Amino acid sequence: MSSCFNGGINISLFGESHGRGIGVVLDNLPSGEVIDLEKIGAFMARRAPKKDGTSTMRSEKDIPEIFSGMYEGRTTGTPLAAVILNTDQHSGDYGNISHIARPAHADYTGFLRYNGANDPRGGGHFSARITAPLCFAGAVCAQILEHRGVTTGAHILSIKEISDERFDPVNVTAEQLETVKNRPFPTLSGTAEEKMREVINAARTDLNSVGGIVECAAVGFPAGIGSPMMDGLENIISRLVFAIPAVKGIEFGNGFSCADIFGSENNDEFTIKDGKIVTVTNNHGGILGGISSGMPIIFRAAFKPTPSISRPQNSVDFKDMTNRELVIKGRHDPCVVPRAVPCVEAALNIALVSAMIENPR
Amino acid sequence: MSSCFNGGINISLFGESHGRGIGVVLDNLPSGEVIDLEKIGAFMARRAPKKDGTSTMRSEKDIPEIFSGMYEGRTTGTPLAAVILNTDQHSGDYGNISHIARPAHADYTGFLRYNGANDPRGGGHFSARITAPLCFAGAVCAQILEHRGVTTGAHILSIKEISDERFDPVNVTAEQLETVKNRPFPTLSGTAEEKMREVINAARTDLNSVGGIVECAAVGFPAGIGSPMMDGLENIISRLVFAIPAVKGIEFGNGFSCADIFGSENNDEFTIKDGKIVTVTNNHGGILGGISSGMPIIFRAAFKPTPSISRPQNSVDFKDMTNRELVIKGRHDPCVVPRAVPCVEAALNIALVSAMIENPR
């Protein structure tokens, strides 16, 4: 299902890659929030294909049209709906693969799930294109967070074996987040950028693809928001992040590394700084018991390499039940990670606004 | 919030560590499922404290009493409620720490979230003890899965730097899962067990604690179950797994490692084997586009070291707003991982039954 109810925001995503249009309905947003459409455009531009060889050459002009929920530049509080028309569809490119399962795609599982009735063109509702309305929703929520003093941002932590620096989990600032997320290729280190671009270009030239890790953070988020057990911040953030195609893992704070150290090393001691309770270290990633601690919220999401590669692959025709060789035509990103950066932020933004609505402080 | 609505099962956990009792209500279960109470007891015994030094010496006799939803040994289909009375409470042990935040615990965040009204004794509703009713729910769901030919199981993949072997993601069998999960110390390799026990005991002796990674799998789960976007299998499994205290990360299939390899390596080619569509490798962990592929479902969850250690720690009194040294009394597991194994399975079982109910095939 493409909707998500956290007790706070209700988000309903819709659309198929090659249908009439895609979009989103956001219900239960706070009313009266001033929304700057240019900021939305800027956010969505970060997800748009790059002209620099790191992504597909398709020109997706994903200009969302707001159908409801905005009046005189402010949210009305009633459902906010936005629609993006599909204009550049090229469905011919996909014509010959409709029943041969593209490896690592949802062609086969989607066919089973919907008894063969789903739209197979370009992945249909499984297309990464549905992250465009997700980013729209995230861009709206970013502004609602901004009104409350919260800034979020993300960067490319790694592309294959090339790593960027990590955010400083204690001292990361709103300014740093703003700066890095708005870079054309969002890394903290210029050297990392250069090497990552090389790795991506090499993969493209080699008709291959690569994956990577996105690191995301929020600063200024108030302490005391969230809930224990199933509606904790980690629960709702991970639920939203796994909605982004190609995500295969998520970790908060020091994440999987916490398993390698002693409790005495992992426990973040509390102290009072400038009259405020903080932790000296931030292995917990700003969340304890599902609830924000006031420290920066930090998490990382792993993205697999783009499944669509131009090399011949072995697969099956799931209608004929025959083994078949598959050559995927069309244009594809050799790496989804640069464009995934705003998507991860969007998921975080939606989760944080939802939690703030549910537990206003 | 301690409840979770997936459109399938509705689960509502309740209770505080030192209150009258803890429990769970499971709504929308299928009716007529034969439930063997001894199997439930055996499942819960796996979570019970061990007498072997790897966990606390508290004797938690967590015998759940079924209040409703069962009739003549079968689920009625109406809400199944089970209650565990708290008998061994020792609240005196916790008396002096109620306003000094235990590092890596939810004392401070819970205090803020509930405006100081939550039960501070033993962590209250944040206590890991709430995983007992979670295991009850998981034990019920295990039997419902069993009736449908699905077997789940988990093992300790690592404790600090010591690693067990991984499940074979393609060939793991129901028998292997049954065997490993029922071992007193669930590892695939006997050597790993021995070394892990040493690491845990050393941590205990040293008034310290260690964490680790649990690997969990399901075999026999039919292809075509789940949904794209926010209600995919990864989404609901992760939402439930993060309800287990101390989890800081989750990854499916090859997880974070997918970021290190080429698309040509990561893509799992489809083939036909014994008249059935399978993948040759299983980097995708049995889930594509949120939907099961018919391959084993595999994921790993990272657990931080037990926050409660007996060494003095620096912290703050969040009522007085003063820096304080804290010495945690009472008995605590030096490592939660062995007891977490059935909890992770439980989360998976609940997610899988919920998905099967929602999308019956």
Place this chain on the structure above:
Amino acid sequence: MSSCFNGGINISLFGESHGRGIGVVLDNLPSGEVIDLEKIGAFMARRAPKKDGTSTMRSEKDIPEIFSGMYEGRTTGTPLAAVILNTDQHSGDYGNISHIARPAHADYTGFLRYNGANDPRGGGHFSARITAPLCFAGAVCAQILEHRGVTTGAHILSIKEISDERFDPVNVTAEQLETVKNRPFPTLSGTAEEKMREVINAARTDLNSVGGIVECAAVGFPAGIGSPMMDGLENIISRLVFAIPAVKGIEFGNGFSCADIFGSENNDEFTIKDGKIVTVTNNHGGILGGISSGMPIIFRAAFKPTPSISRPQNSVDFKDMTNRELVIKGRHDPCVVPRAVPCVEAALNIALVSAMIENPR
């Protein structure tokens, strides 16, 4: 909130009367259902304004455009989104009343609820125009029901003091439902129609308005669907029916009249007829304990007179906090009941499909 999650269908309505457009997203519909767009058009035409003096003269060309969820004439199973553009907006007509509360409208309550940020033009999201996408959703569900042998229909039971005949609660047939609901003025009795038209026209001439009662039924709905307590059929039908503006009451079976008779009269005896269990009478309206009995489902909904009347009314300016006389300009239905008939059916259709999905038999 304008969305509704019953564990079955998730429906999200959006739009404002004078915004860019209105629409609906239907999530979790069954896949592969053949949908005839002409039937949808015919359903929606029943809600469109009549040229016969019983409703407003505005020409609302409510042609829904399907954006997603349909492929080659069938539901894909992924979210079905439909949008209706607002073309005939006449916002000038409403210019002078934005802060004087129209009696019996939601101007004042909506202003408070959304802190003055909601769209005041034409009622904004509170406009009865939002029943157009509701009817679209109901028209889709009508076809899904039809595929399962279920027929629904409604008629005008009363307009002010003029009453139509009631459906025979035991013997009402699919044919009768089809016939009456497709009449231009849906009554069972021609005499009632004539008198009702007179009452409506007299009200219009007199710058006044009238209300009435709609009776709705379903036949062919299988026994055993629904749930006890809060997700019973009565619960979800009433929740959806009260989403239609102007509804002030709902009753099932003999409804309020059940309070006037003895148990021995009210109890519907069971008997076996043609090898099937039926009830001899149908005071229960086809629902017992929230679950369908296999007898016709029958309910009635009361509609208040159109709040917008052209007579001067006393009211207040809720910004100035002054008493003011109000004269509502623009064109308004003297009676919403004829156009409400398909809306009530739509609510029933959505509820029944949702229940069938949740408890497939």
Place this chain on the structure above:
Amino acid sequence: MSSCFNGGINISLFGESHGRGIGVVLDNLPSGEVIDLEKIGAFMARRAPKKDGTSTMRSEKDIPEIFSGMYEGRTTGTPLAAVILNTDQHSGDYGNISHIARPAHADYTGFLRYNGANDPRGGGHFSARITAPLCFAGAVCAQILEHRGVTTGAHILSIKEISDERFDPVNVTAEQLETVKNRPFPTLSGTAEEKMREVINAARTDLNSVGGIVECAAVGFPAGIGSPMMDGLENIISRLVFAIPAVKGIEFGNGFSCADIFGSENNDEFTIKDGKIVTVTNNHGGILGGISSGMPIIFRAAFKPTPSISRPQNSVDFKDMTNRELVIKGRHDPCVVPRAVPCVEAALNIALVSAMIENPR
């Protein structure tokens, strides 16, 4: 399903009439609310069987035991669970009717819904006994409302043809509500009480039963709470009220009578009184567009006569598929209405607290 999620409170009712116990879990309550257990006892005593011949002679000692969610007399904010043990079960009385459908009961529909696996003893989960935990929940919510200046109350408006006076929809006061709801037989008029008692006793003597109407009101509820469309106050109140067995209709404000008058009569004019916006009349029952207007919230619910009567009735054995005469043994209320009064209030209380949490003002 026995749970209900309004975005505010999550309520999960469980239990069977003759099982081990019944109860309720309330999730997402505000924290720190002082709860007086004696007031809960007093509320529940109003639902308890009367010794005056108007109800069954069974002594149901429904003393709820709170298992979690309360600490030092206040709500913790974590799930509040309460359990009532079943002690007086007399399951022998029901032994012979398990497969003969009691007319107007859910025996047959429940059997179908749960494929014969549900607990048939005493109606199982369909038993009116499940209204005891509903009343517990309502009693907790009554106190939360009281802390916010809101008072609710209900009375018997009619028993068969005998009517009580109505609440004055404009001027009803908190004092009146408190007084009437705490009367042993809650009517406004002493004469009505006397005649109603006669009607009930006559029905009992005659081995018959009668129904009636409950009128319920809230005063002090702030204006501006609720939402348009499907989560309006009417929607959530009706959803909860139809969870009470035997309810067949609900109407708000002047309800079905609104269909009989002109718009000019039905529209409630706004005016300013003591510096506050009010309506001169209150046909709208305090709710416009799903949102509270600040006027008293008023609604009525119709209850059918007790289905269980001691007279022989014709029915079928739904296992044998044979026509059978049925004589229901055991003790039964000749009229559920007096005991239903607090149940209706409970439903309202839960709905109002839920709405206040969701849209805090």
